[in-house]
Amino acid sequence: MSKTVLVTGGAGFIGGNFVRLLLNETDYAVVNVDALTYAGNLISLQDIEDHPRYTFVHGNICDEAVIQNVLNEYAPSSIVNFAAETHVDRSIQGADEFLQTNVLGVQALLKPVIAGNIERFVQVSTDEVYGSLGPEGRFTETTPLDPGNPYSASKAAADFLVRAAVNTYGIDACITRCSNNYGPFQFPEKLIPLMIHRASHGKTLPVYGDGQQVRDWIHVEDHCRAVLAVLERGKKGEVYNIGAENEIQNIEVVRTILTALDKPDSLIEFVKDRPGHDRRYAMDNTKISRELGWHPTVSFAQGMQATIDWYSNNAEWIQSIISKEYIRYFERQYGTASGT
Ligand code: NAD
Ligand code: DAU
Numbered sequence: 169m170s171k172t173v174l175v176t177g178g179a180g181f182i183g184g185n186f187v188r189l190l191l192n193e194t195d196y197a198v199v200n201v202d203a204l205t206y207a208g209n210l211i212s213l214q215d216i217e218d219h220p221r222y223t224f225v226h227g228n229i230c231d232e233a234v235i236q237n238v239l240n241e242y243a244p245s246s247i248v249n250f251a252a253e254t255h256v257d258r259s260i261q262g263a264d265e266f267l268q269t270n271v272l273g274v275q276a277l278l279k280p281v282i283a284g285n286i287e288r289f290v291q292v293s294t295d296e297v298y299g300s301l302g303p304e305g306r307f308t309e310t311t312p313l314d315p316g317n318p319y320s321a322s323k324a325a326a327d328f329l330v331r332a333a334v335n336t337y338g339i340d341a342c343i344t345r346c347s348n349n350y351g352p353f354q355f356p357e358k359l360i361p362l363m364i365h366r367a368s369h370g371k372t373l374p375v376y377g378d379g380q381q382v383r384d385w386i387h388v389e390d391h392c393r394a395v396l397a398v399l400e401r402g403k404k405g406e407v408y409n410i411g412a413e414n415e416i417q418n419i420e421v422v423r424t425i426l427t428a429l430d431k432p433d434s435l436i437e438f439v440k441d442r443p444g445h446d447r448r449y450a451m452d453n454t455k456i457s458r459e460l461g462w463h464p465t466v467s468f469a470q471g472m473q474a475t476i477d478w479y480s481n482n483a484e485w486i487q488s489i490i491s492k493e494y495i496r497y498f499e500r501q502y503g504t505a506s507g508t
Pocket of ligand 1: 176177178179180181182183201202203204205206207208209227228229230249250251252253254255269273292293294295323345346347348349350354355
């Protein structure tokens with residue numbers, strides 16, 4: 169009988185792509201526990217919702233009873249935790265929910281692992297826990313954690329909790345730290361889907377500050393395959409950086425989108441910078457490549473074109489997830505003048 173993986177946050181962007189990968193390319197059964205916050209959408213999982221190896225449970229990772237029921241009913245052998253509050257700008261507006269889910273939620277998930285009821289725990293973390301880089305160098309797994317905003321501080325706290333549980337209780341856990349993802353089903357508050365959506369409608373594109381901040385972009389499928397490699401072959405207690413060596417300035421990403429959609433540069437609007445904005449991220453992925461044999465397969469050019477095509481062909485997906493809450497967030501973040 170195939171093993172069962174408990175995937176948390178599987179109705180979100182990366183978790184959903186991971187659930188699809190497990191169902192389409194492995195034998196695992198999948199139980200997806202998701203609280204369906206503004207960022208979680210079952211519409212994104214319509215193609216696999218009736219899959220015989222898939223179960224959805226509407227629940228919060230902070231709720232120990234929900235997790236215990238899942239353990240009792242489905243006996244998963246591992247947990248891969250994607251559930252999180254993930255948007256930096258929202259964490260700057262208010263961080264309470266970030267601490268609740270990203271810290272206390274992880275603490276709640278660790279309890280059954282510590283109790284010996286789960287063979288392996290994978291905590292999906294982020295390159296942001298390392299803070300901001302100057303013009304040179306890359307983050308390695310030994311770079312000291314130096315988070316620069318409430319979101320990344322909450323993710324770093326979770327990393328420390330996992331590390332402490334490995335050290336104290338000897339649990340089998342790994343941490344993955346990936347760079348910026350792009351691809352299908354990403355919530356349109358994040359740079360790439362936001363800019364594609366707005367450019368397609370001829371709306372202005374709000375670029376923070378001078379637009380010369382650098383992010384290291386990876387296609388979500390490459391990230392998911394890396395997490396699967398860690399789940400199956402990662403060494404107990406280890407951290408794995410994941411990145412695809414695609415360092416690009418924000419302004420260049422935005423211009424790529426405008427060119428692909430045949431829209432003018434005049435749509436770009438430089439707006440007030442994000443407070444505490446990290447200048448540059450860049451990942452060294454030597455460890456995961458050497459030790460687990462994982463390598464990125466999607467080039468930025470190819471992945472971006474496919475992504476732009478996906479959003480253009482799935483405009484109804486964005487329309488279906490744009491809620492009143494999104495419009496209120498957008499107005500708080502960008503001012504009413506920008507509109508959605
Ligand atoms: P997302 O915001 O698209 O999805 C998050 C999901 O978690 C949603 O489905 C939401 O409903 C669910 N969720 C939130 N709080 C929950 C709770 N308390 N209980 C259960 N479910 C809850 O996020 P994403 O971009 O897919 O990111 C997934 C993970 O990957 C996060 O842990 C994030 O920190 C990490 N990560 C993201 C990126 C990126 O570029 N997006 C890069 C590196 C790491
Ligand atoms: O690096 C990994 C992280 O990437 C993940 O851990 C986070 O969950 C994910 O949200 C992402 O964080 P960023 O802050 O880097 O992503 P975001 O898409 O919000 O912004 C990317 C860059 O674009 C950043 O430098 C800010 C800038 N930006 C963003 C938005 C939304 C703009 O210039 N204008 C915008 O409107």
